[in-house]
Structure formats: C-alpha cells, structure tokens
Amino acid sequence: MSHTAHIPSHRKPRRSASKVSLRAGVAGGVLSTIALAGAAAPANAAQPVTETIEMPTLTGNLATTAAATVQATKTVAADLQLQAAQDAAASSAAKDAKKAKDDAEQKAAEAKAKAEAAAKAKAAAAERASRSAERTTLSAASTATSTFKASNATGSAAAIVNFALAQVGKAYVSGATGSSAYDCSGLVQAAYRQVGVDLPRVSQDQSATGTQVSLSNLQPGDILYWGSSGSAYHVAIYVGGGNFVGAQNPSTGVVERSLDWDQPTGAVRVL
Template sequence: MSPNSPRTQPSGITIHSGHTGRRRHAAPHATPHWVRRAGLVGGVVSALALCGAAAPAMAENPHDTAAGSAPAARTATGLADTVPLSTSVSAQQAVAALQQEALAATLAADKEQAADAARKKAAALHKAARRKAAAAAAAAKAAREQAAQAASRSTARAPLATASTPAAAATAAAPASSSKVDQLIAFLKAQLGKPYVYGATGPGSYDCSGLTQAAFASIGVDIPRTSQDQSTIGTPVSTSALQPGDLIFWGGEGSAYHVGVFIGGGQYLDAANPSTPVAIHQLADYEPDWAVRVL
C-alpha cells in the first residue's frame, strides 16, 4: 500500500453507525530491528573511542597508572605480610614461654642449693658445738683433777708436829687411820652378793649410796644419804691419785648419779643396779668422773 493511498476499511469488518463514545488507539509500533542494531553498534563504537582516547593518556602518565594500582598492590602486600607477622608473634610467644620455664627451673635449682647449703652449715655448726662442749667438759675435768691434786699436796705438806709433841704419838696416829680404812673395806666386802634395791640402806640389801653410808657409819663416820650430797663432802682428789677408802663418783660434783668405794689394786666396790648385786669391779672398765677423800 502506498503511503498516499486513502485508508479503507478492511473487508469483513462491519462499521456500526452508532458511536459508543470510545476512541480506538493505534497499537504502538514495534521498534525496527535495524534501530536496535544501530544502537548496539553505536555503543561499541563509543567504547572503542573512549579506550582509544584513554590509551595515549595512560601512556603519557604511567606514574598515575602505577599510583592508581599502588593501593591495591599495598593491600596485597599487607595481606601477604600478615601471615609471616602472625607466625613471628607466635614464635616470640613460644620463646618467652620457654624462657619463663627456664627461669623457674633456675630459681628452683638455686633454692634447692641454698637449702642444701643451709643443712650442711647447720650440721657443721652442730658438730662444732659438740666438739666445743666435749672440750669444755674435758677442761672442767682437768681443772677438777688439778684442784684435787693441789688439795692433796696441801694435805701432804701439813705442818709437822711441834717439838713438844712426841714423835711416837704422831707415829701411833697413822695406824689408827689405816685401821679405819681396813675396817671400812672389811665391812664392804662382807656385803658382797647382797641384792641391789633402790632406796635400801641394809642390812639385807642396798642401793649405791645406801651401801656407802652404811659402810662409813660402821666406822663412826656420818656422811649424807644421797650420792649427790656425798660428792660435796671431804677433800676432792684426782681420779689418778686414788687411795683405798676414797669415794668415787660418776657425774660431777653435786650432780653425781652413782657412787662406789675405791679399795686399792685398781678395783672398786659398789651396789650397781638391780641386775648386779654388791660386787667388785675393775676401775679401768668404768672410770669415774669425780672423787673425794673422807678419811
């Protein structure tokens, strides 16, 4: 149909003369395909033109391009550095933990060494104190023996009888003292075999000081009841210069815990304990600590 031809009613369509009041609109014409193709081609051409324009600019300003990509590169580098950094921190923490453990072990070892040194020092001090006490006891015993020897020498150097005293009288006095010693020892030997009973003073049984008290009482000499008190009477004598009849003690002066009588010949007689009756013993087997002379 020519565009200038008058529009005619298509065949088969009946036109009513009555007007319904509705206006018919022509349907929109679809966009021809060649228009769409033209638009697509135009867009491609525009894109190519922009790229062509940008290429020289990028070539002229390479630094700007590098600068634009630098943040991305730094970001990638930062991400890459994060893993080694985390690994380094973990390693440092592990080293610190090991150092703490080593320090704790060192402190524990130092503490143990200090405790061991303290124990050794205490043992050495204790040993030194024991040696010092033993030396003091030996010195005290030596001093007592020296005092006893001095007293014995003083007694031996007593002034002689005056000229008015007959020599025969002085000579007669010695046998009297010797007689008492003999009587004392005779009484003691008569008690041999009798049992030891604590607190007993005879005649059927004795304890140590009960026997010595009874023996001296038999010759008319009164001495205290206990070994402690008996050790404080008479004249102190050295245990290396004993004479028959001397009282010998185990323990110091005033603190003796046992007493016997020296009978000569390196022997002494005593009532020792419940398992041993009155008997004679060798002085060398059980040396005394203290001695006094009463007769």
Template sequence: MSPIRYRGRHRKPRTSRTVGLRLIRGGVLSGVVGTVAVTGTAGPASATEQPAESTGELPVVSAALATSSARAAQATEDLATHTEQQRALAWAQERAIVAAQREAAEQREAAEQRAAEEAAARRAAEEAARAEAEERAAAEEAANESAAESANSPEVSTLSAPAPSGGAAAVLDFARSQLGDAYVMGGTGPDSWDCSGLVQAAFQYVGVSLPRVSGDQAAAGTQVSLDALQPGDILWWGSSPGSAYHVAIYTGNGTFIGAQNASTGVVERDLSYDAPSGAVRVL
C-alpha cells in the first residue's frame, strides 16, 4: 500500500462574515438615522399643529355630551311621568270598580229588603183576612148551634116595640134600601159593605157620626138591655162592647138588618138566626 500523501487543498479567499455583518449593520443604521432625521424635521410642525386641532374639537364634544345628557334626563323624566300616570289611572279604575260593586250590593240589598217587606205585608194581610173569616165562621156556627135555644130565650120574648119615628125611621129606610148589596171586607158603599160600614153610613144619613169599626160603635152610645130594644138600636156580638166583632141595626119585631158575610151580603134576619150579645142606643 502506497503511503497517502496529504496535500493542501486550494481555497478561494472569502470575505469575512464579520466584515459583511458590519456593512449590513451600517446600512441599517444609516437608514434609521435618515428616517429619524426626516421625522425630526417634520415632527415639530406636527407637534405645533396638533394642540390647535384638539382645542377646536373639545367644545363640540362637550356640547354633544351635554345635549345627550339632557335628552336622557328628559326621557327619564317622561318615563317617570308616564309611569305615574299609568299608576294613577289604574288606581282610579280600581276605585271606580269598587264603588260600582258597592253600589250594586246596596241596590241588591235594598231590593231584597223591599221584597221581604212586601212579602211580610202580604202575609199579614192574608193572616188578618183568614182570622176574620175564621171568626165570622165561628160566629155563624155558634149562631146555628144556639138557634133552637135562642127561639125560647127571654131575649126573643120581648121583641115587640113601638113603630120607629124620626131619625130611627130614616136609619131603617136607608138600611132597607141596601138589602141585596154585596158584603166586602172594608166596604163602605155604595154597593158593597161590611157590617160596621153599613151601620156607620145609615146613621150618618141622619146626621149621627159613628166610629168606623165594630168595637168602637158598640161602645159609642148607651148600653140597653136586649129586653128593651127599640128600632134603630145597634146590636153587637162579642164578649164586651169594646171587643165586639160584628154589628147590625135592630128593625123591630124581632128582626135586624146587617151585612153578614160574603155568602149572604146585606140581609134582614130574625134574632133567632144569630142572637146578639148586647145593644147600644145612639138616637
């Protein structure tokens, strides 16, 4: 093996990297310095102009901000006013509804009270009518039961009396002219009567004023015995004059005229038909 000989290789000379970097850095530095110089020349002019521009724009911005703030405040105030108005309207509506409900309740209560009063009045009237009808029916029944006894009683044995004269005759004439008229509770003529209405009208015909109801009429004059009756005397039925429930006019000869009940009307009857409890004389 032949010995190797190292021979030096020929190389081209190279530019030092250090030198190249220095040149690049120098160029960059020159560019930066130039730029700074230009900027430095123009810089003072810009610096002097900028404050003038800022000083001119600030009042405009401030005025715009003030206007915006005023508008915002006004909008807030308007919103508050609108909200308050809405609340006031809702409150007024609520009060109106409550007032209407209260008025309706009061009207309903008044109507119910009126209806109750009317119903009570109707019931009272019906009860009064029923009580009077029962009283009359009881009186008639008692009269029918005692008819046989009344025929033999002393009350009938002294029925003869002198013929009526003067006012008594006129009273009887008036009473007889009403024979056949209807009986109506509370009737005072001219075509319908109740018992005391007929008696009152007959005596008023001759100028004698009598009370309206049976009890007062039975107590209006002088009480007389049933043994001493005279034409024109007022006969009454009841436990006492003040509590009399029926009256009629004695016509003489054991008869009387009276508005008896709805089934008979104004009739003339014998005393035996219904013996009276007493008699009173007003003429």
C-alpha cells in the first residue's frame, strides 16, 4: 500500500453546527426551567397541601340489605333463645314426671305391703276365732257329758277323768306339762298326778306301765297307746262311753274323740 493512502480515523465525526446549536438551545431551555422551578419552590413549601377524600355513600339497596340482615340475625337469636327455654322446660318436666312416677310406685308398693299384712292379720284372727269356737264347743260338749262319764267312774278314776275333760280346748305344745298347754304324755302324767300317781314322762314308758288290758275291757282312767307297748308314739286317757281325751297335735290341741275316730293299739291299767 502507498504511504500516501488514506487511513480511517477513529475519532468521532464532528457534529454539524446546526445540531450543536439546537442541542445547546434545548439544554439552555431546560436549565432555565429548572432554575425557575427552584426559585419558586421556597415560596410554595410554606403552604400545606390538603386533599379531600370522599367516602362512598350507601345506595338504597345496600341499606335495605343491611337492615334485613340485622333483622334476620335478631330473629335467629330470638329463635335460639326460645328453643333453649323450651328445652329447659322439657327437661324440667321430664324430671318432675320421673319423680312423680317413682313416688307413685313407692306408695303403691307400700299400700300393697300394708294390704297384704292386713289380709294376713285378718286370716290369722279368723283362724284364732275358729279355733276358739271349736274349743268352746268341745268344752261345752265335754261339760255336758262329764257328769255321765264321771258317774261311771269311781274314786281315783273319776278324778283322773274329770281332770282330763277339764283340759279339753287347751293348746298342744311339744314338751309341755300344763297348765295352759300339754303334749300327749304330759297330759296323762298331769292327770295321774291328781291322785298321787307319778307316771314316767314319755309315752314309750307310760305304755309299759301297769297291766296290759284288752280294748274290749276298758275302764275310765285307763291309758290308751298307739304303737307297740314300750315304744308307743302317742298316749291318751279313756274317759268312758267309748271316748278318750288326748293332746293330739298343734292343730287340734286337747280334744275328746271317739275310739272309732282313731283306734288305739292297746291299753294299760295303772289303778
């Protein structure tokens, strides 16, 4: 290449005079504006800036809706309060009803118990009255016939028979020997004690005391026995006329009965 050849320069191309002038004018105008604003700023800084914000006004529809909501809330609250009161009243009524039922059942049970007790007492009184009437009847019958029977007995035998007849209607109590109650051997022992004869206490021994006699040859005052001699389970006194007096059992007490009512096994004569 020739040393005279053109080498491009790295410098920026020069601006035209018109563009430079235009830019200078613009810059000058901007600076002038800034200067004017800066001069005016101190004067404006002393005055406060106020701004008014307007709140939106509720329209008619919104006001109506709000009022309805308030009313609905009050209605719901009232309903809840009423329901709570009704529930409380129902619970109280249920408790009162249960208490009343329990009281009624208790009173009914007490009344039933009293009625049952009264019925039992009435039945017992009727039974006692019946026994008393039976004993009175038997006693009257014995009294009516005692003269005849006693007339057939003499001496000690008559005393034994009369004593036995006088005990008719009294109670039977196991182990009793008088004077308000007897068992079978206790009555026989007490009757013979009236004439000074001391018999053994139990029926087994009484059935083996004295002389054995036939049932077809009985005399007033003889001791009748049921079972075997020496092991008898029951004894009584023959009073004549085909009858005997004995303390039979707790249901009948001391009674007068016919030999046909309960035929004895044998008899002994002590006198």
